[in-house]
Amino acid sequence: MIENLYAIVAMTEKTNAIGRAGDMLYHLKDDLKYFKSTTENNTIVCGRKTYFSFPKRPLPNRKNIVLTRGNTAFDGAYTMHSREEIIEYAKNNPDEKIFICGGDNIYKQFMDDVSKLYVTSIIEEKKVDADSFFPEILEEKWKLTSESEYICPDNAPKYKFLIYDRI
Numbered sequence: 487m488i489e490n491l492y493a494i495v496a497m498t499e500k501t502n503a504i505g506r507a508g509d510m511l512y513h514l515k516d517d518l519k520y521f522k523s524t525t526e527n528n529t530i531v532c533g534r535k536t537y538f539s540f541p542k543r544p545l546p547n548r549k550n551i552v553l554t555r556g557n558t559a560f561d562g563a564y565t566m567h568s569r570e571e572i573i574e575y576a577k578n579n580p581d582e583k584i585f586i587c588g589g590d591n592i593y594k595q596f597m598d599d600v601s602k603l604y605v606t607s608i609i610e611e612k613k614v615d616a617d618s619f620f621p622e623i624l625e626e627k628w629k630l631t632s633e634s635e636y637i638c639p640d641n642a643p644k645y646k647f648l649i650y651d652r653i
């Protein structure tokens with residue numbers, strides 16, 4: 487586990503669904519604000535597909551690191567080519583808070599490395615059709631250390647913010 491490496495995700499409460507056809511399942515106003523305020527002035531790491539799903543790239547006021555096995559350079563963002571390169575970067579920069587922000591593929595690779603999970607937990611009013619999922623949060627590995635009140639938007643599902651620490 488690496489102290490300064492975290493994951494941040496918005497997912498459905500029961501099925502851990504995070505995306506469909508390359509896009510997010512929900513665009514929740516206060517969740518976007520939460521993501522911004524949590525990650526701003528810090529570092530984010532995302533897979534190439536997630537990076538290209540951002541409407542504005544790179545995300546402002548953050549160091550953006552894109553993971554790709556290809557040779558593409560991303561204007562205004564850093565490029566890294568393996569999980570190991572990120573791990574080494576995190577270890578060499580212990581004062582930097584580094585947020586793994588997806589997608590599916592990337593969360594799975596870093597689940598055993600991150601020390602905190604910032605989870606936006608969304609109530610599924612009806613079963614969602616998804617093709618991307620966050621890994622299971624195992625009780626024996628993670629302790630819930632923070633839980634907000636529910637946010638109840640008028641025309642969107644209700645959701646709350648959870649933080650888990652690695653046991």
Ligand SMILES: NC(=O)c1ccc[n+]([C@@H]2O[C@H](COP(=O)([O-])OP(=O)(O)OC[C@H]3O[C@@H](n4cnc5c(N)ncnc54)[C@H](OP(=O)(O)O)[C@@H]3O)[C@@H](O)[C@H]2O)c1
Pocket residue numbers: 494495496497503504505506507508509510511532533534535536537539553554555556566567568569587588589590591592593595618
């Ligand atoms: N709800 C949320 O919080 C949330 C957050 C983020 C994403 N998402 C959703 O997740 C879905 C995308 O997930 P995804 O798994 O398809 O794509 P992804 O993780 O965003 O990107 C996958 C790409 O990352 C690169 N990559 C992965 N592992 C690597 C490694 N070890 N070393 C170097 N490069 C590596 C590869 O890029 P190359 O092909 O260029 O080599 C791979 O094709 C979308 O639906 C998105 O909306 C949801």
